[in-house]
Amino acid sequence: MFSDADAGGAACGAGRPGGADRPAPVGESYLRADRILAAALDAGAEAIHPGYGFLSENPDFAEAVEAAGLAFIGPPAAAIRAMGLKDAAKRLMAQAGVPVVPGWSGEDQSPGRLLAEVERIGFPLLIKAVAGGGGKGMRLVERPEDFAAALAAAQGEARTAFGNAAVLIERYIPSPRHIEVQVFGDGTRAVHLHERDCSLQRRHQKVIEEAPAPGMTAAMRQAMGAAAVRAARGHRLSRAGTVEFIADPSDGLRPDRFWFMEMNTRLQVEHPVTEAVTGIDLVEWQLRVAAGEGLPLAQDAIPLSGHAVEARLYAEDVPAGFLPATGRIAHLRWPEGLRIETGVRQGDAISPWYDPMIAKIIAHGPTRAVALARLAQGLEATEVAGTVTNIAFLRRLLRHPDVRQGKVDTGLIGRDLAALCARAAPDAAVLAMAALAAAGLLDGEPEHAGFALWGPLRRTVAFGDGGSAWIETLGPGRHRIGTAAGEARVERRAGRWWVDDAPAPRAVRHSGGVSVWAGDGEWHVVLPDPLMREAVAAAGEGVLRAPMPGLVKALSVRAGARVRRGDGLAVLEAMKMEHRLTAPRDGVVEEVTVAEGDQVEAGAALMRIGGEAGDG
Incomplete structure (x- = not known):
């Protein structure tokens, strides 16, 4: 038996943030290592699988699992720490003979040293938090006069997000491809399971991933795969890992134009596309190696069949800048014939406490064109109501002519953002x-x-x-x-x-x-509702409650204000529409329990009204 401590940290977390007995913030719920270990021991589990969320790369959690006498179905804590800081990882990769982007990743973070390195590297360049991820603590600098402000901003963001203000500086490769290689090791040997292209990104976060990479040549695959295996062997990788590279596609994919970016010692969110084209269950491999077995297959026995594409379905407002959205899933329909990975069911709430990813939708076909067509058809058949999503954006992205032709790079979405985010008026x-x-x-x-x-x-x-x-x-x-x-x-x-x-x-x-x-x-x-006109709790007419999940957009009164029946009290934004909540009675606002900007669930108390307007 084993316990899955964090099944992704995204879809599952987004779907069920817990009840009254389980606080919603991640630090008080599914990141509580002590409770996870207690549950595993109570269940008689022999091992813990950390999923691919926060816990999968937490060395302290890995050590706690081992200390409790359980097997950690992931890399050793030492390996996690070795790859956890980008500067240390980059030095390790260079020592292992893996090509790295020219830059500076030293311990000397003094302004004088950084400026000297900037003069050597040249512009444009990237400032990146050494402990970062997800685009946090990252800044693109194209002119010397912008460097100081960008450095301060990156360091401040890194300090806030990761508790570590250290940065590294790299030469910026314009319009690069983001290609990563799935690797697997048993502590002695290592193999790669081919590559994935993750170039379609917004704000440095992946949107659509595919395997194999469009335009990949045999020579490029051999060179990149060999470099990834050297990286895995360099720190004796045990279990699954991903070596991420950037490539300069200006003259096609060439073996001399790719560089190491970072290494993750875990499964990635996009691992299903690798499973689809290889026919290999990566979690099964993790379990086998954790049980002491060696790698199930040698390098030359790992197949590559067809093409697979994955789209990440998020609860987010794309035209508003990909802002995370909340709400309760009132209706949910998935397409048939595709692989759907989700932890969300109809009736679940998308809360502000977790990553807003609702699902991963994966299509496989004999060719890239067939896989893309199947995914496009699947997205057209997908129905989600109760929150806004990025599904229209995904549909347009799959129809983009450059995407169809495989001419992808990390800047594609940014260049055509207006067209991809356009919101059509209903006919x-x-x-x-x-x-x-x-x-x-x-x-x-x-x-x-x-x-x-x-x-x-x-x-x-x-x-x-x-x-x-x-x-x-x-x-x-x-x-x-x-x-x-x-x-x-x-x-x-x-x-x-x-x-x-x-x-x-x-x-x-x-x-x-x-x-x-x-x-x-x-x-x-949204249809008119008697609750919207009155928004009154059944237990007492003096409590104004939210008739649906939404954002408190505005508050018109404060505690102590005298109001009359029908006066506007608040504006609630739900499903991208604003709803005016009015006073259910004459009286005095005794308490306001929310603030502007709060996300609230249906039925949440917003304010209490008591007394009469004429009372002292």
Whole structure:
């Protein structure tokens, strides 16, 4: 038996942040090593698998597991520490004969020494936190006059994020490819399981990964794989690891134009694409090696079949700068035929305490074109409601002509960000289906319904943003719908809806309102709710509660303020719409329990109103 201490730290963490007996912040929940060890021992586990989140590269946790008499299904603590600091890792790689980017990674962090090294390296250059990751403590500097300010900013961010202000400086390679190699060792031998391309990034964080790398040549794969194996052997890697490189693609992928970037002594989030093209279960290998077995396969026996692509589905607001989003998953539908890795189920909450990754969606095919097409179809069939996601962004990215042709680099998303993040306005077909769903007519209606005494029945549907639509029922399953985007004729044929003789967008009504999906767009409409007008707790009319999960965008009153029924008290932002919460009664605001910028769950108390406006 074994215990999985951290199944990714992203999807699982995002889905279930715990209940009242388990505080949500990670330091008080799933990063509590003492509780994890106690649970493992109580369960009679023999080993702990750390997943691929925070605990997988925590040397103190690895040592605590071993001290408790359990096997740690990951690298030894010494190996984690050796690769944990970028400057030390870079020196180790250079000693092992692995090509490294020209730069400075010494212990002397004095301004004079750093300036001297900058003059030697030249511009443009990158400042990187030695203990960093995820783009934190990293700055691109293109001009000498910007160096001092960028250095101070990088050091300050590094100190805050990692408790270590030390930085290294590297030559910046314009428009590089980010290619990493999966390696595996048993402490004596090491092999590589081919490469992955992770060039499609935003803010230095991966978005789409694929294996093998587009345009990879046999000579380049041999050189990069050999360098990765030397890196693994250099510190006697045990279990899984990833050696990450940057490559200059300006003249194609060449063996003399790639450099070591960093090494991770764990499984990566994108390891499923390697499993797909090799047919190897990497977690099984981890278990076997942890049990004392040697590597299951020699280098020349590791297969490479077809192509695999992975997309990371996040709860985030892309047009707003990829800001993390929250909410409760009111509706969830996954595509068939693809590998879905997730810890989120319908009804789960996406909280502000964890990484907002909802799932990894992986497609495999005999060729890159087939794999891309399967992933694109899968994303079009994916439905998530209750929070905004990056799914429209992913769909557009997969259609990008350079992505289709394999002309990827780390700057592609940044160059075309405006087009990739554009938010399309809903057309008449989308609004018509939203109105149909809001009226409860998606499943049709009885044949006798829909007729008034002197003509077709006409009804009005109100949306939560103040908009509305009218529906004129012409007969069973036949409607004429008027919206702000124009009129549309909607008809149900053979069990599916058509709008103006074209297949209708997919729509669903759920606890959070109505959601509609069409092409690469998704639209969410919140419906008016009696709770929204009053937002009053059943237990007492003096408590103003949040009618849905959302962000406290604004507070109009403070404690002590006198209010009258209907006065505006707060603005709650949910599903990218603002909702005005009003006073349920006359009285005095006795307590405000939230602040602007707080994320709140449905039912959370926002303020308490007591007394009467005229009372002293």
